[in-house]
Amino acid sequence: MSEDASARATRARELRHEALGLEPERLLTMYRQMVLARAIDRRMWVLNRQGKAPFVISGQGHEAAQVGAAAALRPGVDWLCPYYRDLAFCLALGLTPLDFMLSVFARRDDPSSGGRQMPSHFSLPKAHIATTSSTVATQVIHAVGIAYAARARGLDEVAVTCVGEGSTSKGDWHEGLNFAGVHRLPFICIVQDNDYAISVPHRLQMGVDSVAARAAGYGMAGVTVDGGDLLAVYEATREAVEKGRSGRGPTLIVAKVARFTSHSSDDDQRRYRPPEELEAMLRRDPVERFRTYLQQASLLSDQDDERIQQECTSEVDRAVQIAEAAEPPDASDIYRHVFSESGPG
Amino acid sequence: MAVKTLIEGVREALDEEMARDERVWVLGEDVGKKGGVFLATEGLYARYGEARVLDTPLAESAIVGVAVGSALNGLVPVAEIQFADFIHPAFDQIVSEAARVRYRSNGTWACPLVIRAPFGGGVHGGLYHSQSVEAFYAHVPGLKVVIPSTPEDAKGLLKSAVRDPDPVMFFEHKKTYRLIKGEIPEGEYLTPIGPAVVRREGSKLTCVAWGLMTHYCLEAAESVAGEGISAEVIDLRTLQPLDRETILRSVEKTARAMVVYEDNLTGGFGAEIAAVIAGEGFEHLDAPVTRVAGPDVPAMPFNRAQEEAFMPSPAKIADAMRKLATY
Numbered sequence A: 001m002s003e004d005a006s007a008r009a010t011r012a013r014e015l016r017h018e019a020l021g022l023e024p025e026r027l028l029t030m031y032r033q034m035v036l037a038r039a040i041d042r043r044m045w046v047l048n049r050q051g052k053a054p055f056v057i058s059g060q061g062h063e064a065a066q067v068g069a070a071a072a073l074r075p076g077v078d079w080l081c082p083y084y085r086d087l088a089f090c091l092a093l094g095l096t097p098l099d100f101m102l103s104v105f106a107r108r109d110d111p112s113s114g115g116r117q118m119p120s121h122f123s124l125p126k127a128h129i130a131t132t133s134s135t136v137a138t139q140v141i142h143a144v145g146i147a148y149a150a151r152a153r154g155l156d157e158v159a160v161t162c163v164g165e166g167s168t169s170k171g172d173w174h175e176g177l178n179f180a181g182v183h184r185l186p187f188i189c190i191v192q193d194n195d196y197a198i199s200v201p202h203r204l205q206m207g208v209d210s211v212a213a214r215a216a217g218y219g220m221a222g223v224t225v226d227g228g229d230l231l232a233v234y235e236a237t238r239e240a241v242e243k244g245r246s247g248r249g250p251t252l253i254v255a256k257v258a259r260f261t262s263h264s265s266d267d268d269q270r271r272y273r274p275p276e277e278l279e280a281m282l283r284r285d286p287v288e289r290f291r292t293y294l295q296q297a298s299l300l301s302d303q304d305d306e307r308i309q310q311e312c313t314s315e316v317d318r319a320v321q322i323a324e325a326a327e328p329p330d331a332s333d334i335y336r337h338v339f340s341e342s343g344p345g
Numbered sequence B: 001m002a003v004k005t006l007i008e009g010v011r012e013a014l015d016e017e018m019a020r021d022e023r024v025w026v027l028g029e030d031v032g033k034k035g036g037v038f039l040a041t042e043g044l045y046a047r048y049g050e051a052r053v054l055d056t057p058l059a060e061s062a063i064v065g066v067a068v069g070s071a072l073n074g075l076v077p078v079a080e081i082q083f084a085d086f087i088h089p090a091f092d093q094i095v096s097e098a099a100r101v102r103y104r105s106n107g108t109w110a111c112p113l114v115i116r117a118p119f120g121g122g123v124h125g126g127l128y129h130s131q132s133v134e135a136f137y138a139h140v141p142g143l144k145v146v147i148p149s150t151p152e153d154a155k156g157l158l159k160s161a162v163r164d165p166d167p168v169m170f171f172e173h174k175k176t177y178r179l180i181k182g183e184i185p186e187g188e189y190l191t192p193i194g195p196a197v198v199r200r201e202g203s204k205l206t207c208v209a210w211g212l213m214t215h216y217c218l219e220a221a222e223s224v225a226g227e228g229i230s231a232e233v234i235d236l237r238t239l240q241p242l243d244r245e246t247i248l249r250s251v252e253k254t255a256r257a258m259v260v261y262e263d264n265l266t267g268g269f270g271a272e273i274a275a276v277i278a279g280e281g282f283e284h285l286d287a288p289v290t291r292v293a294g295p296d297v298p299a300m301p302f303n304r305a306q307e308e309a310f311m312p313s314p315a316k317i318a319d320a321m322r323k324l325a326t327y
Helices: A003-019 A024-049 A063-070 A087-093 A097-104 A138-152 A165-169 A171-183 A211-218 A230-245 A275-282 A286-296 A302-325 A331-335 B006-020 B044-048 B060-072 B088-104 B134-138 B151-163 B212-225 B244-254 B269-280 B304-310 B314-325
Strands: A079-081 A159-164 A187-193 A221-226 A251-256 B002-005 B024-028 B053-055 B076-080 B114-119 B144-146 B168-173 B181-184 B197-200 B205-209 B231-235 B238-240 B257-264 B290-294
Touching (some): A024 A286, A063 A230, A079 A087, A079 A138, A138 A171, A138 A187, A171 A211, A171 B088, A187 A230, A211 A251, A221 A230, B006 B151, B006 B168, B060 B076, B060 B088, B151 B181, B205 B212, B212 B257, B212 B314, B244 B257, B244 B269, B257 B269, B290 B314
Parallel strands (some): B024 B053, B205 B231
């Protein structure tokens, strides 16, 4: 590339975030959220290998899609019905590393469940992150109901749900999107398509390249974006949010992402993915990609990057230290919260 | 007090609760303009509008799932499943979601909702309009299971269910809708979820039932009364939570107990009641606990003779009472 062409390309990149109205400071916040999510995620695998975390499930490779989408929402106002890979999404909406580590260690003060649920079953009422189960796609319908209630109550909240592409085969996914389409609800479904549902590949999951093709069947807009491109996901989500908020109906967004880790700590993806595929995938690192963007736009110096990485690492260190030492719940607490403790009324 | 049908009790409860609290809304198949296939929601659409009396797509999991979501965001949904036979696609939303929202969030989320469904046979409904499904849900901690048998209770219990902070399964026996008439008190009242009621005092045996079977037991008790068999009939009203005290107090008095239910015998909720009586009232018993129930066949046939063969009837119950009384 000639020097001129290189300068033009850089300028074009700068224009992308400028055209989206994103200030450098916001870009750095998003970058930091991705780095933090990655640091937490990596640490939980270490804790798993150390025998301190019986089960972990990961979002590595999904960070750009999640942080980009979260940036288009108003934390604590708009809603997220998440799925188990949404660590970066939840961090961006207000979950702290300590909150998360308390769930990894199943501690009493884990805000998602008090140690009852496996980690990554996110829930944070004040951030409007709804509680979820492990049965996939059930939360899609909850987001639809949340959106219906928001409209009924005259609130301008938008409800977002995330699923993997495997969940789109479930009846609940269909029933939810159909309902949202009927009522043109302020609802957004983000499918984080990483090509695998545990070991089952995309080609055995659906007969289309992108599940966004189904959107027309629900009377809603459907878009496919490069989920490794934070700004592209931000742009698509922002448009969907504006559409929902202004009464123009729901949107289905498919973000093509990479699943860096095995499905969970109980899986080994080398058993069903060829080495060359894994190698190629690892070159699609969304965190590195955004770092390169920021560096080429002269928004992030090596020094700044080093500082951000270090800050995130120490934040995770601190969270692990506090969470590990935190009180477990009492075993006798299993009898609590089956029903309301204040009784009817 | 005016004499009304059971379904009028249901309708009045919904109407009063919707008038009282604008967060309350009704959703289900055909609940809008049509007013429901049994007319339980008749008139509500005209009074409260489409947004609060919503005809949903024909998708039971969505009906319950949307109800759950709307409860998370501040509404109080009353979902109607058209027939209990069609509730199975929503099992996951009810059991994995609604029942566990509070528990799995350590009490930081709540899921106040009511799911109404007509159940039960004896109406020529065949395999798929006759089922009793209460045992599936009474098995699930986190759900309350309510089955009224009188117009007064239908209204009072449904109003309590709407105000309950947790998910309530509200099963209405479809044969009782118009068959069972009774006085409904004027003005506001609530029937608490939990306590059973003794519908007929007796000394010789205790008969525990719910829904239509309460009335069949009362008929049977009347028919054996002249033979010197004094049967006490308990209308459970609420299966979950279960009023063990009322059952055990009665068994202590009568020393003989039977449970009557329309569901298949094996694994039906009557088995749990028999276990409670055997486990906690053993020293009072003079005879084994008897179950009168539907047979262990997949479901109730359409053919009249076969339907009658399936259904517990006042005559079958009376026979069982005679056997139990003379054990």
